[in-house]
Amino acid sequence: MSQNGKPKVAFFDFTSCEGCQLTVVDSLQDHPDLLAAVEIVQFREAMSEKGEDYLVAFIEGSCTRESDEARLKKIREQASIVVALGSCAHLGGVNSLKYLHPLDEVRRYVYGDQADWYDTYDVRPIEAVIPVDFVIPGCPIDRQEFISAVKALLLGKKPFIPDYPLCVECKLKENTCLFTRGKVCMGPVTRAGCDAICPTYGQSCEACRGFISNPNETAMRDVLTKHGLTVEGLTSMYTMFTTYQVRETLLQRKNANE
């Protein structure tokens, strides 16, 4: 707490597009009251002032090099509450597409003979490096969900993040199901909370918020079969934001079977 009794909050970024922090800026412009309720001590993208004493750390971005681990651990030591902000921090996000190719080959494709100049390793969500208390999912985060989460934290409550599939919200929006329009969609297994914004604008859900904790795989297969599709045909969409999760799940299952 600062002397004025306001909780001190800091924002940090690792490998990301910084779009979630921009969404934070956009969210706050509609909620100046929230800005008055906290003291922001670090937000490199928006301010030069810098304080090392903070209670809550919001972290955007994935960990993609060993040298970033120390910085993450330092944040964890200081902050009482660590919140993963957005898909890159939460899941590894689009950064984890790198997994689909051999790491060395990816480096050479981009940096050629000088690949060794640049430090990188297998992408991971921040929870793979430090314990995370809360997650605000999405690519980018949903403005309303961010505001609700901050309000909950200020009240000492656990932020509510839905654990039901996107289809619930999509139905409430009265959208036409994309499967009936011949498109595949990750809605049946993806965590809701974005108000089904992509299907509402005519695009398939790409699972940027990650899977619900107990996805009904059988029902998903049934939906696919009914529309003449296969899991294999969905592979590309399954891996857009969630390559790290899919890989971890497959590894766990493999280990369980052995």
Add this chain to the structure above:
Amino acid sequence: MNKRIDVHHVTRVEGHGNIVVEIEDGRIKECRLDVVETPRFFEAMLRGRPYQEASHITSRICGICATGHATASLRASEKALSVEPSEQTQLLRKLTFHGEILDSHVLHAYMLVAPDFLGVGSVIPLATSHPEVVLRALRMKKLAGDICAVVTGRHTHPIAMCVGGFTHFPKPAELENLHQRLVAARADVDETVALFATLHWPQFERDTEYVSLTKPDEYAFIDGEIITSDGARLPAEAYRQVTNEHLVTHSSAKHTRHLRQSYMVGALARFNNNYPQLHPRAKEAAATLGLKPKVTNPYLNSAAQVVEIVHCVEDAIAIIDRLLERGITSEQPAPVKAIPGEGVGVCEVPRGLLIHHYWIGEDGNMTGADCVIPTNQNLANLEADMLALTPLIAEKPIKTMQLDLEMLVRAYDPCISCSVHVLEVEPK
């Protein structure tokens, strides 16, 4: 005289960069902008993905110019696949593009640059000292974001854009509402020009080669030929003759050079190269701001952004007039006419020339990609400016020197997280 400036992670810029300046016995020993952002490997990651996904993946290169990346990506795919977007698609893309330029320029000019001139560390203390300035910036930024949201669902990252067109269409009432707000925003725009006309820009001149797109009939943001202030003119497909990307040890972002050791892209380059196509009100704003091409003070890139704010508001009004007049239809995306293919998509995003170059295989999957980012193109020029500026300010107190250098970096509006990727790619 020995001095060392080491600004570890410059603030109020997008991404991670460090300014390193070292003066020993009065001689400049080091003068660099280190790009320490983590490498991101987007081009490598695009390979093997269906072309339909490319714009969704590449918009994630940048949270600020997500619409720009998506548009350059769609144009690259469309060129590769001989897709010809309709007039409606082109109008809607231009409209959302203006929304993004406005959003980015307002953010940069008001929230990242203005605090330096008003003697504060960020926009937050300004809310107390200059509330009317902050409220105006927030109003304009909200309008800009709402333009993008009406057309594509949201600004970061746009949803409804696809190869050949759109998957969702704005309602006339939504466009009429935007129109009213844009007309009303003229007052804020005038105030913005008046405010920036009062700022005392650092005096520093260094001529360079200015590179941008150009079109005969409009101030180019999407498509066009590449021109430079040194007289070169070439089709977008020949971009590598201009960019000549190369690696340097202190940066995970590639550098570029054309006819000189470095060149500049962005609002100032567009202003210098395309002044005749600016809206008359934007030209008036330029006169108020004291800008006349060719401007060679890089700090005035922020002033050129203010001129573009005026242009984009006026052009957005004109585009909505045209859309309402012709009516909006829920049309299907324009069809793919040829596959496989190779295509180059070019845009002028807020920070300058953006190029996406794609190779798409027979199965519709990407086989290769090359993206050239504005910030990469500016890095060598920015360092050349730092090198020219440092001797002129070397006698100043170190804090003042540091601020002058930071302001120079900020004037370029660098987007460092965009810049670390890179290429030299041939399809497999």
